[in-house]
Amino acid sequence: MADVPKGHWAESAVRALLERGILTGYPDGTFKGTQAVNRYEAATMLYRAYLTWLEEVLSKVRAALEEEGLAPERVAQLYAQVAELQEVLPEVQKALAEYGVRFEALEADLEEMRQALLAALDAKGDLEALSKEAKGLGGRVAALEVGLAEHRARLQALEARLQAVERAVEELAKEVRGNEEARVKDAQATGKRLYAVEEKTKALEGAIQARPTGEVYTGVGEGGPFGGLALAWGGAQVRLGTDGAQARLTEGGLELAFRAQDRREATARYSLFEGIRLVGELGAGDGRYYFGAFYVVHDPKGGLLPGVHARLGAGAGLVAGEPGRYWVEARGGALLGPLDLSLGFGRYWGQGGGDTPFAALFATLTYPGDVVGALSLAYAVPQEDIGRDSAFQVEASLEGRLPPFRVRVLAGYRDGLLGSGVASHVDRYRFTTATGFYGGVRVGYEVRF
Numbered sequence: 001m002a003d004v005p006k007g008h009w010a011e012s013a014v015r016a017l018l019e020r021g022i023l024t025g026y027p028d029g030t031f032k033g034t035q036a037v038n039r040y041e042a043a044t045m046l047y048r049a050y051l052t053w054l055e056e057v058l059s060k061v062r063a064a065l066e067e068e069g070l071a072p073e074r075v076a077q078l079y080a081q082v083a084e085l086q087e088v089l090p091e092v093q094k095a096l097a098e099y100g101v102r103f104e105a106l107e108a109d110l111e112e113m114r115q116a117l118l119a120a121l122d123a124k125g126d127l128e129a130l131s132k133e134a135k136g137l138g139g140r141v142a143a144l145e146v147g148l149a150e151h152r153a154r155l156q157a158l159e160a161r162l163q164a165v166e167r168a169v170e171e172l173a174k175e176v177r178g179n180e181e182a183r184v185k186d187a188q189a190t191g192k193r194l195y196a197v198e199e200k201t202k203a204l205e206g207a208i209q210a211r212p213t214g215e216v217y218t219g220v221g222e223g224g225p226f227g228g229l230a231l232a233w234g235g236a237q238v239r240l241g242t243d244g245a246q247a248r249l250t251e252g253g254l255e256l257a258f259r260a261q262d263r264r265e266a267t268a269r270y271s272l273f274e275g276i277r278l279v280g281e282l283g284a285g286d287g288r289y290y291f292g293a294f295y296v297v298h299d300p301k302g303g304l305l306p307g308v309h310a311r312l313g314a315g316a317g318l319v320a321g322e323p324g325r326y327w328v329e330a331r332g333g334a335l336l337g338p339l340d341l342s343l344g345f346g347r348y349w350g351q352g353g354g355d356t357p358f359a360a361l362f363a364t365l366t367y368p369g370d371v372v373g374a375l376s377l378a379y380a381v382p383q384e385d386i387g388r389d390s391a392f393q394v395e396a397s398l399e400g401r402l403p404p405f406r407v408r409v410l411a412g413y414r415d416g417l418l419g420s421g422v423a424s425h426v427d428r429y430r431f432t433t434a435t436g437f438y439g440g441v442r443v444g445y446e447v448r449f
Contacts, residue, residue, distance in 0.1 A: 346422030
């Protein structure tokens with residue numbers, strides 16, 4: 001057998017079974033020792049094994065009869081071997097019954113041979129009786145050889161059925177493999193078509209997003225009526241209005257921005273890596289104010305903890321050539337179902353006067369649905385005497401779209417605090433004498449070019 005190499009632990013056993021005809025191997029010259037045996041193969045091997053054993057016993061009886069005289073010891077050995085054949089026969093019959101194999105005639109012939117061998121043992125030294133029993137044994141051997149030939153023919157029929165089953169199984173396996181290969185090819189073709197559709201969709205979305213868009217807006221807020229125009233094209237955005245001006249350009253990890261409201265600032269920011277980003281920033285503001293900042297940012301997508309966002313930053317500046325306006329800020333949050341909760345702490349070292357140093361705690365809760373809702377709270381403690389020990393601010397907003405319109409409603413209450421953070425020069429928290437409720441409405445009309 002090609003797959004039973006020399007020195008294999010099963011080599012001698014396989015060779016012995018092959019030499020005795022109990023195993024034949026597969027047509028390709030292999031044994032397939034790791035393959036499970038099916039019921040037909042097991043039945044065929046059992047049938048071959050029993051008939052081979054029977055043939056060997058008959059050969060021994062025939063050889064003993066051809067010798068001069070029958071030694072009692074030889075007759076006793078043959079008697080024991082025939083008895084063993086009879087003892088095993090019911091189990092063989094039970095295993096092969098479902099394949100139409102019957103052993104009734106063979107069983108009767110074996111019993112007659114056993115009786116003849118027993119009579120030969122009883123004859124002992126009586127030569128005339130022994131000769132008579134020997135002739136009877138010859139007849140029994142001949143009858144058993146005829147039965148053996150009949151069973152050899154039945155074995156060949158069973159082997160033919162086995163081969164037919166194996167061919168049918170092989171053809172079925174080929175058909176299944178062919179169908180599976182066809183399904184795989186169909187799935188691959190479908191996947192390629194879906195990929196092509198996705199690529200075309202992405203290209204179409206990119207083309208749509210690349211088209212310039214605009215918005216004309218108007219509204220009323222804490223400072224009175226306002227209005228303006230906003231334009232966007234790719235990574236560039238510009239907004240001009242009575243409530244201030246803003247411009248932003250984004251390209252890869254680089255971001256350039258300019259903002260002008262009550263204060264003005266221009267910044268250049270660059271990000272490295274994704275998921276966990278390192279961000280550097282340089283900027284300039286009113287009154288010969290130049291500053292730099294550094295951030296470590298954990299994004300909710302791609303970071304170590306999915307759904308968690310965090311930012312740790314620190315900055316310092318030069319004001320009219322003097323170092324100052326140091327700050328540190330830490331904020332973090334997580335997605336809680338549909339809600340985004342963010343908490344933070346900041347410390348700012350101002351230069352005094354109108355530039356008050358402070359420590360602040362702040363929190364934001366956002367609902368990013370079709371109608372975006374946000375709730376923010378801030379509490380700040382001045383680090384110099386400004387006539388109050390603390391200040392706070394609570395603000396809520398709702399923003400929804402009804403194309404081509406976009407509406408934003410804002411309402412809040414402040415007690416001596418303006419702004420929304422520590423890092424930005426324009427948005428940095430400031431103390432004020434204003435106390436009370438405030439609100440506003442903004443309506444925009446979107447335009448696509």
